[in-house]
Amino acid sequence: MDLLASFKQFIQKEQLFLPGNKLLLAVSGGLDSVVLTDCCIAACYDIVLAHCNFQLRGAESDRDEQFVRKLASKYNKTVLVRKFDTEAYAKEKKISVQVAARELRYNWFFSLLDAHEADLVFTAHHRDDNIETLLMNFFKGTGIAGLRGILPKQNKLVRPLLFASRADLQAYAEARDLQWVEDSSNASDKYARNYLRHQLVPVLQELYPQVSENLAANIQRFRDIESLYHQAISMHTKKLLEVKGNEVHIPVLKLAKADPLNTIVYEIIKDYRFSPAQTNEVVGLLTSETGKYVQSSSHRILRNRKWLIIAPLAAEDAQHLLIESTGTINFKEGKIRLEESAAADFTLSADPKIAALDAKHIRFPFILRPWKKGDYFYPLGMQKKKKVARFLIDQKLSATAKEKVWVLEMNKKIIWVVGMRIDDRFKVTNSTKSILKITLETA
């Protein structure tokens, strides 16, 4: 294999960078990054080297830093070096040292891009890294994203050596008489990746001599499969999702017919911080009553009549708020307070901002939401139903004022057009023993 020719071809075929781009090379000093540097030099790319000293291997870490500094001066290129207190960072963030090193490394690289030191980051990941990642994901359990491996280009991260095997890099380095440093942590089977590399892959190769080539070809196919998978998912979501302000509304009947249901549901909810394990709960909402919901750290999925409504939890944003008990709740147009009291202790008020309802008829949860076309209720004092739209016209509200009207709904019935009129069916009568008092406070 003519590595340099293949390197240039791969860059062109995958359109990895544009003429004039300055490239930040992540250089540890190991075989892979030394070969990457040499290839970039040979191809006359405009490069700057970057080396992270994670200070995890004592003198060896410093040896590596010195080596990379010398490498840069050999090629007459700039090298940026940063020392990290990786262990302290890991401890503080309560993450593993490996994850910490990864975070520190990429955060620094991206800050260098932000500071216009370069346009893209080049890393020396090669085909065998990709195969190892594939195998780890596969054995740990994965969807399609874990099968398509590392991408040649992802945003500003470029892996121009993905086409080459470790053996290809080694042969190139030997032919060009390149020097590199060995990372002693590579030699042990301490990490899963190393175990795979040194134990499992050789066993597989005995059984399937072409296994590395087969797995590399799988990765190519899985990349296409993933792309088609996402095309199908977006075909479904286009049909299913109706964006309304900061909410997403999904018609229950349509969603129930989507196939394969669980995977489509998961692809919809994962953008709102729901976990794979919550998929079944959300599917359960398809056959549940109005008012049931499933919640993530940022969103709630609420069953409301024939809709699932994905709404942000933050009250100031929500268009559908769930009220499950008495207390106070903030919403876009103000705040409402719900309290229960004995009828004997209560004096009825004419203030439309205070609703008094017969608690006998009340069952939580309520839904607090803006009124919409098609809403109707039985205005206090009337024996027949009236469209809310008609009611608002009769109240002579301006178009702007109408937009700010919310309703309080219980079991598909509007019990209060908030701040204006309660429903006649829930009014306090002589036989009322307990009263639910709801007060609107506007800012």
Added chain:
Amino acid sequence: MDLLASFKQFIQKEQLFLPGNKLLLAVSGGLDSVVLTDCCIAACYDIVLAHCNFQLRGAESDRDEQFVRKLASKYNKTVLVRKFDTEAYAKEKKISVQVAARELRYNWFFSLLDAHEADLVFTAHHRDDNIETLLMNFFKGTGIAGLRGILPKQNKLVRPLLFASRADLQAYAEARDLQWVEDSSNASDKYARNYLRHQLVPVLQELYPQVSENLAANIQRFRDIESLYHQAISMHTKKLLEVKGNEVHIPVLKLAKADPLNTIVYEIIKDYRFSPAQTNEVVGLLTSETGKYVQSSSHRILRNRKWLIIAPLAAEDAQHLLIESTGTINFKEGKIRLEESAAADFTLSADPKIAALDAKHIRFPFILRPWKKGDYFYPLGMQKKKKVARFLIDQKLSATAKEKVWVLEMNKKIIWVVGMRIDDRFKVTNSTKSILKITLETA
């Protein structure tokens, strides 16, 4: 695990058979099929046992047959037994003994279904079989079809134990004190499957204790991914393919924009016996000249102007025949013969079934095809072009006769309205040295 309860649940969830169905149980006498039989008896299903004696293991094969006969009489059920000369069959068909056994087995089962001995075939494949299949496909290289494993139901083949692990079956058999026979070929690492089972899976389990569960969960997800993949593929093929009689026409410009191109092309051509390796050649047709083609054992994909045309090779079916040299070619309406001769030896004929063209203007390949709307040519004796449709009206052809008119095309020009009129631009003149004579012979 309550295996019997899970068995019934799995059958119900996957809708594996209908009430009243008679089930043919494939029973080798090994653990898996003995447990399957016992579960079906316990669930009161209507079963008949079927045992293949492949006569590959001498006395052991006969021992197994006797065992299964006794098993059937223990449960008071019918058993169908068939002896096969597997080695002779394998030799005759030039296939491995394993493939031969598989073919014989399923051919016999399906012939039993055809003879109304039963409605469905039940086999005892379990979760670990599925995982082994997944691993073998994965290491040998696969697309999505090889990842989703064995299906619980495929046509009339049902695998009702796919939910259970080998250990689950073993526990059930021991609890119910069931007897079974061991296949001595199972004990060796002779076959890849056994190697995986006995060598690789234990190594994996050491590294990833949950690996079997993870892989089983992968299979579930991959099944959904495959289904979405096919949805996306059929979205593309619906847009791209135009079926015309027994041909499929694909607009080149549209296909070139399809993404991911190679996978979509492969999914289109694989139904016409093209191999994955031919995908790149077919993609090459997108930038080739008219007349280039790629061929499988049954079909040809022909570049014709702005179209790719997938046509059967059998001449009597084809609507687009490629002619690459002089000689004779059969088509739907008869036969045409092409021959070249010196002008000096030639006498022009008035027979419209004989075309004489100046060979100087001729470059193979030709395409022989039915005329279509929009076709035009320069009828012999005219200096300007004329629509073929208009020409046929002037010829006073009946509607049926018009449907049988074909044209011979060269490099996007019609050179002959077959059996009727040649194109003026290709006529023989005083300066003609060599003549291409084309004769139409109708049945």
